[in-house]
Amino acid sequence: MAIDLEEAPVITAVKAPDFSSFIGESRALTSVLEMIARLLDNDSTVLITGESGSGKELIAKALHFNSDRRKNTMITVNCGAIPEELLESELFGHEKGSFTGAIRARIGKFELADKGTIFLDEIGDMSPTLQIKLLRVLQEQEFERVGGARTIRVNVRVVAATNQNLEKAIAEKRFREDLFYRLNVIPVEAPALRERKEDISLLIGHFINKFNKTKNRSISGISPEALNLLRVYNWPGNIRELEHLVERLVVLKGDGVIKEADLPAKIRNLELKPDDQLSKDMLLVGDPKELDESNHNHLTVSDAPPKIRNGAPPHSLTPAKEMENVTGPGLSTTNPLNNPLQVGSPASHESSSSLITTLPPEGINLKAVVDRYETALIMSALERCGWVKNKAAILLGLNRTTLVEKLKKKKIYKEDTAA
Ligand SMILES: Nc1ncnc2c1ncn2[C@@H]1O[C@H](COP(=O)(O)OP(=O)(O)OP(=O)(O)O)[C@@H](O)[C@H]1O
Ligand SMILES: [Mg+2]
Structure with a gap:
């Protein structure tokens, strides 16, 4: 008999707040989100x-x-x-x-x-x-x-x-x-933005994507030199100031990479000190394959949810398509919480990719099944938060360290960061 998982406590207990309008993964921001979640x-x-x-x-x-x-x-x-x-x-x-x-x-x-x-x-x-x-x-x-x-x-x-x-x-x-x-x-x-400077690249990427879309422009990224200056600037007007500056740069430049020379004089003339945390990475937005190759290393900020690279068996995540074949269309790795799980056929429980909810006559390997269930929920949280681990941890009721340990153990990587 099929169990209606929408009735099951593990599903109904999850009422995830939507923090998708907050960009950033600094401790300063995530403590605020944790606080909001509690209120x-x-x-x-x-x-x-x-x-x-x-x-x-x-x-x-x-x-x-x-x-x-x-x-x-x-x-x-x-x-x-x-x-x-x-x-x-x-x-x-x-x-x-x-x-x-x-x-x-x-x-x-x-x-x-x-x-x-x-x-x-x-x-x-x-x-x-x-x-x-x-x-x-x-x-x-x-x-x-x-x-x-x-x-x-x-x-x-x-x-x-x-x-x-x-x-x-x-x-x-x-x-x-x-x-x-x-x-x-x-x-x-x-x-204040100056207290969460580690979020600046993510915010810039987010705003470039936003204004590329709304202003019909095609800026592909920002040079490491320009990015370093924006990180050093102290942002008295905080995120609104950053948002307006990116809007101006995207609109006026239109395409290509934003460079140091495009920045306003008060930022361009800042002095970088040796102890500033400087980056050699170009920040690129959009689909990396469509971007110019350059001599720089690059970070990518994309609007599309990043794909995962599979880790090694036995507990690696199976791509959604394969999962569908084994368990029926009700199971989706994209958002298992919105999709009641289908009961796997007894024959399929041996498969490394099935999620079963009734106990077949010959029994199961409970640890492996629970492990796969956990993996699917973790993936869902990561995808919903654009792979911002602090936010995914909040959605899962875990602390960040525990989530990071689980990802390591399960060998789940974002495709562009995998070794
Ligand atoms: N964490 C964040 N991620 C992305 N955008 C953000 C974030 N925080 C603020 N913003 C954006 O920055 C802009 C300013 O935010 P908001 O209006 O909430 O600031 P405020 O503190 O109320 O400002 P003021 O004191 O001027 O009223 C808005 O466009 C908002 O969407
Ligand atoms: Mg306000």
Whole structure:
């Protein structure tokens, strides 16, 4: 009898957050992703801090869209961009006639975000009067519309962000200490790009691919000299600055390899020191076979999921096509979690590539079967994360070291990095 694996705990327990919009595999980034993963099923208020352009809004979106609240709305309010007198009505709504110009009643953002998330961006810019009102909402989950007498209750998760140093703002009496503690239940810090320089190549590759597609250009890569300068630069505007620079370079140059001379003077004129971690590798994007051969070594950043090179038997991964032949079309190495496994015929369990779910009369080699199951799930996680091991480890609930050990043992390599 076939077992419906969609019912089995091993399948249903896996609810993987989608972090695909985050590029990078630095420790600084993966600790943030681990933190987000831990916060998804919890309604505590989160305060995201970090420099301008460092990814605070992306983190807020990941918190909302990976949680159960994603079925409802995420409302963003930029507290710094709206004048104080309008912000109150924007947040809490108003009743008809409550002030000149209030010709009809209006529902506020807190009500719109009911059962969802409200993202209060630039919270450090909120006026002291509104800070008191916000404090009450955080404490009681209730408020009144401007000019209204009725108390409105909402169920809203509050995520706030700021690039200001709120402790300093408290010392300068610009920000209420009690509100700070209410907001800062769970602090998350978006790392500055200069603290995760090891992610720069991946980010550049990602943005070149993105702008090649959206701007219809065909940049094939970036020279090692230019890449080294971009690694040394300290990126005060963080990822947004990098993204805009790559967009400009891709649009203006159009094709070929981005070189040192293409960079803006403030980066081109930087001095490289001997202790800077310099690379001799050209960064290439897209399909390596279609790229010019050059004398440089090269790293490749491709949008297509990298293929694996098979390791040695007995526990190496079998290519998806072969797997299909043995086990039927229900099994896919690309995403086993979305495909209920088919029960292998008793005759096929000897095959090195079958995954079976019922015990055949003559028995099985349990270790080998479990091992293959594990391999298929690991492959799925790696492919989903573009082979970023830190992210795959999070999806699998492993720590990175354990995943790396398993890959070594199973002899699973990304094709372009295999010996
Ligand atoms: N890890 C990442 N990988 C890829 N892109 C990223 C990453 N983090 C941020 N970005 C991109 O960088 C840009 C800036 O991110 P975001 O708007 O979230 O920053 P922010 O901290 O809110 O900035 P600001 O303080 O200026 O409001 C966005 O286009 C975002 O998609
Ligand atoms: Mg922002």
